[in-house]
Amino acid sequence: MLCLPCTRMPELPEVEVTRQSFAHRIAGAKVLHLRMGKPLRWPLGVAPQSLVGQRVTHVGRRGKYLLLQLTDGVLLVHLGMSGSLHFSKDTSEPGVHDHMDLVTSQGTLRLHDPRRFGAVVWASSLDAPVVHKLLAHLGVEPLGDDFVAQDFYQALHKRRAPIKPVLLAGDVVVGVGNIYASEALFAAGIRPTVRADRLSLPRVTRLHAAIRDVLSRAVAAGGSSMRDFVNAHGQAGHFQQAWAVYGRAGQPCRACSTPVRTLVQGQRSTYFCPQCQKP
DNA sequence: CTATGGACCTGAATGC
DNA sequence: TGCATTCAGGTCCATA
Numbered sequence: 001m002l003c004l005p006c007t008r009m010p011e012l013p014e015v016e017v018t019r020q021s022f023a024h025r026i027a028g029a030k031v032l033h034l035r036m037g038k039p040l041r042w043p044l045g046v047a048p049q050s051l052v053g054q055r056v057t058h059v060g061r062r063g064k065y066l067l068l069q070l071t072d073g074v075l076l077v078h079l080g081m082s083g084s085l086h087f088s089k090d091t092s093e094p095g096v097h098d099h100m101d102l103v104t105s106q107g108t109l110r111l112h113d114p115r116r117f118g119a120v121v122w123a124s125s126l127d128a129p130v131v132h133k134l135l136a137h138l139g140v141e142p143l144g145d146d147f148v149a150q151d152f153y154q155a156l157h158k159r160r161a162p163i164k165p166v167l168l169a170g171d172v173v174v175g176v177g178n179i180y181a182s183e184a185l186f187a188a189g190i191r192p193t194v195r196a197d198r199l200s201l202p203r204v205t206r207l208h209a210a211i212r213d214v215l216s217r218a219v220a221a222g223g224s225s226m227r228d229f230v231n232a233h234g235q236a237g238h239f240q241q242a243w244a245v246y247g248r249a250g251q252p253c254r255a256c257s258t259p260v261r262t263l264v265q266g267q268r269s270t271y272f273c274p275q276c277q278k279p
Numbered sequence: 280c281t282a283t284g285g286a287c288c289t290g291a292a293t294g295c
Numbered sequence: 296t297g298c299a300t301t302c303a304g305g306t307c308c309a310t311a
Contacts, residue, residue, distance in 0.1 A: 009304035041287075041307085064305075081304045082289075097289085115288045117305060134307090161282060170306075177304060267284070269302085 010079035012142070012175025013218035015064045018079075022087035022109065023059035029104035030055050031070070037099035041080065041119040045130055051075075051122065056104060063138045063174035068102075073124045075102075076131060080117030086110045139173040142211050143219075147173060149201075149208040156196040156204060163199065163207075164192035165266040176211060179246045180218070182271045184210040186245045191277045192263070192270045245271040 010018075034048035051070065058069040066085075068075040077085070077100075091108040094101060100111035100120050111118065123131035139155075140146045155172045156163070166172060167181045176184060185192050187210035190203055199207070244254055249262040249271060258275040 011304065014304080041305095078305080080288095080306090083304090113288095114290065115303090115305095117287065159281080165282090168305085179304075266282095268305095 009081075009177075009179065010064065010083060011177030011180055011218075012064055013180075013215055015066060015079060015175075016061060016219050017222055018085050019059055019061050019066055022085065025087055026056050026059060026068075026104060026106055026109060028055060028057070029106035031102065031104055033101070033103040035094070035101040035103070036120070037094065037097075038116060040099055040113065040116050041078070042121050042130075044120055044122050046073075046122040062135055063141075063170060064177075065135065067126070073122055074126060074131065076119065076121040076123065076134065077111065078119040079111075080113060080115060080119065082115040083111060083113035083118035086112065137171050139171050142173050142175050142215055147208070147212065149205040152208050153199075153201050153204040156199055159196035161196060162193045162265060163190060163196045164270050165268075166196045167211075168266065168268065173211065175215065178268050179243070180211075180214050182246045183244055184214045186271075186273060186277060187214060189277055191274075191279045192265065192272050194279055245273060247271065 031051050031054050034051050036044055036048055051073075054071040054073075056068055056070060058067075060067040060069065064078060066077040066079075068077065079085070087107050087109050089107050091101060091103055091110075094110070095112070097114040098110055098112050099116065099118075100109075102109040111120065121130060121134070126132070126135065140151070152173065156166065159166045159172070164181055164185060167176045167184070168178060170176070182192065184207065188203065188207040190199065190207060245260050248260045250259050252258065253260055253273040253276060256273065256275045258273055260271055261274050263270050263272075
């Protein structure tokens with residue numbers, strides 16, 4: 001493969017790094033204005049003006065959703081495939097792909113999203129139907145205490161699909177996107193085509209550890225699966241240097257020098273080492 | 280219920 | 296140079 005992906009790629013580490021980069025700066029801020037650009041994946045669900053005067057009390061995360069807790073209600077922000085957030089003191093003129101400006105007393109949070117698969121949705125609470133529908137079926141947080149190997153094994157035991165698309169589906173464990181799915185399976189020595197329910201407990205235990213390891217190291221490295229990923233301060237991450245297989249089709253495996261292979265599962269590219277990853 | 284393919288949208292890289 | 300095709304981070308939804 002001659003090219004690296006070259007825009008932004010928000011998987012869980014990128015979303016978490018983004019959250020950490022502006023959460024403390026926006027906390028307590030009063031909303032002065034909300035400007036929405038072109039339509040995103042779903043409508044905001046409320047008149048933008050109605051949020052003026054509220055305060056942002058907290059910025060949390062569930063899977064790849066950012067949850068901006070307001071005095072009255074919550075704002076869900078999803079970065080989709082190409083979204084990124086930038087927080088700055090002043091508000092510059094929005095570009096064609098800047099589809100949200102949340103102007104507050106402490107700065108402006110801007111969503112830049114060329115492909116518009118991202119979303120900004122308001123709800124009165126996390127129990128509101130519109131939001132509940134989005135969050136209800138999410139799997140366990142991979143970096144939390146609830147992600148336990150034994151439970152993971154039980155959940156995978158009910159799935160006949162290949163392990164790679166099961167990871168991507170996000171209803172067993174959230175946040176493992178297309179890049180980190182390939183990376184975690186490589187780290188665990190598991191072929192992406194193995195049926196989820198055929199994995200032994202020891203192999204699932206290795207996968208469990210690999211997912212936690214890959215994701216937590218990516219967060220610690222400042223996120224960035226992508227060459228020009230930047231957090232909300234405009235600072236780049238550097239985790240892409242650690243990719244073992246993703247985007248490396250035809251290149252020698254870093255462990256055994258066998259050429260990395262690629263295949264398509266569920267219309268998504270998968271990368272693996274045929275030597276290191278056992279069926 | 281599970282599994283699969285299509286859909287959404289834009290830009291960059293590649294191919295003819 | 297110009298235009299068509301392929302591919303890219305996610306995930307909801309309709310269909311088997």
